[in-house]
Amino acid sequence: MYKEQITDREAISMLLLFVIGSTLIIGIGGDAKNDAWIAGIAGILMALPIILVYSRISSLFPGKDLFDILTSILGKVFGKTVAVLYIWYAFHLGALVIRNFGEFINTVAMPETPMLVPMLCLGLVCIVAVRAGIEVLGRISTYLVFPLMAIIMIVQILAIPELKPNYIKPFLSQGIMPILKGGFSAFAFPFAETILFIAVFFSLKTKRSPYKVYFSGLSIAGVLILLLTIRNIMVLGDLLGRLYFPSHVAVSRINIGNFLERIEVSVAFVFIVGAFVKTGVCLFAACRGIGKVFNLTDYKPIVIQTGLLMIYFSYIVYDSIMEMRNWAFKVYPYYAFPFQVILPLVIWIAAEIKTRKKAKQC
């Protein structure tokens, strides 16, 4: 079988788009109000140790993906059980991202179009991309990441006249608790979702790569998210916690000389690209997992079925946008905690023991 391989740069771009994808549109740390940016920093700091664990797991087993690692360290039965859990997580996360996208289009742009239509458009593109393989997904990420950063930066600069720095004061006005809560929610969504990348990094070239990719990808994404959060706070003030899509409204305020205005579309573009990469990675991880669990030689024949199921699942997963918001901020951090922290820690410890043993035997 042809071995797929991606470069570090491709992996970094993919990780970057994955992390900023749906976060840019939903925002982070809504509970902390004007301290949301501090919550963002807290989220990044919380994510650092766990990212270290992810990179360690990944670099201990070069050339193997998450599901190979699971079976090789936890045994066939238990390993496959955990693998099924991760398949579910990837599948569910992909469905949530598609749904986010659907809700966004439905709310701000096309209220009368059935939500399935935009979701199907996004989902089909992801299916095509994943069928083409992780290399294609990686390459398209490198192409998309620069226009995307350019758009974000230009919009950021254009927003400067709308900034009201006094909205950000006073610091830490509601105490430390909302910040920790917001930080935890930012940790779970989006930073620690990068656990799924262990399923992708089998294709990296060197052993050191996972560290480099995780840390540079995460730091760039973190800085971008912080910048955007600060911008949103300074533009929107109190309104921030009340909006479903704060970035969209913040950008809609931009008006340069009655000429350059209504550039909200830029936000939608960034979101579409981010959602595409994020869903693509989730779908890839899910398909690869299914392939491994059922001992298929290749995951590609099941991409279409899994992808379509994902789209249908995203259609029924929430009843309304209220439920989506409640889930994303209140329930999700706790739901994702086992997948993002507990299981990786178990895997890591088991992996360390296993490799030590192996080293001794040699």
Next chain:
Amino acid sequence: MKRTRMLSLVIMSILNILLLAGCWNYREVDQLSIVAGVAIDKGIHEKYSLSVEIAEISGEKESETKSKTITVEGKTIFDAARNAISFMGKKLYWSHAKVVIVSREVAETGLVDILDWYNRDAETRGDIHILVSKGESAKEILSRKSTTEKVKSFEIDKMMENQKALSKTSPIEIWEITNELAAKGVGAISAAVDLEKSDGEEVPRVLGTAVFKGNKLIGFLDADETKALLFIRNKLDGGILAEDIQMNGIVESVSLEIFKSKTKVQPVVSNEEIKMKVSVETTVAIDEIEGTFNVIEDEGRKKLEKFAEESLKSQMENLIKKVQLEYGVDIFGFGTKLREEKPKAWESVSSEWANVFKDIKVDVNVKVHVKNSAMLSKPLEVGD
């Protein structure tokens, strides 16, 4: 192989044609009624009466913009907006609206109903101006003939935009007033509009400020008070200070054009007592001297600056006193400043801020700096 490629190309093109052609429900421009502005009154039969000014673009020989006003009633604002269909057959399109005018009666019962729909709906935009009509009816204002623009709402929007050079009303956009309503420690204000006689005809004039307590209108400020308010809020970008100056027993007027103004509000907390320090720094130019006083030379200029400072200071102090006594609403945003600068002191008074505000001490300092006297270096002289 070649055939399958061709086939897939054709299928993809057809799919693209179908999928990229736009939304589910397409709407042509001539099927829309573009709303230019809206006036909200209390309805006769139902709760609200919406008077919508529609910009009609006819593109026959020369494209021309005309406007038409229709009035619809409804239980809620959105209900009324949709009821328009039963009058004119077209759906209203809100993204290009410029102004919302709220009648006094509606504003007195509360603004939240209006602001909520305007912030919530995806088609309406938050960055448009809101005005309160001083007279009974808001509809009257939109139905008057316009002078410079074809559409009255656009004209009112211009009045608000160019207020920078006049500063006699406080232009406030929907999102701003929404934020101010929600924020603790600041009372909401909005621009006011009234009908005034000019050339024998009653035309709308944007002048003064509407003051809200909670979300209910409680009163108006006049043009001069508005200017003082804008000074304190640091929202003043221009305008004229017409000062009377007294020299040797004669009173003459001088117009000063404001070029730059910066206001700092600093809360001072000492021994549980909260004081506000307002310091204004204004750069002006002499643009008109009605008389022959030499206010350009050093001595006269110092005197002029002094006069301007004194009169500005007393205007602001009077306004603060008036607002404290009559309205008891912190429209200056002192509370917000306190929350931002001294969060601890704010914590202790935030629950009873309305009462604290009523007898808060405010220290006003004004500095006026004359930077030039326009084209003439001396006042005109009157010979024989």
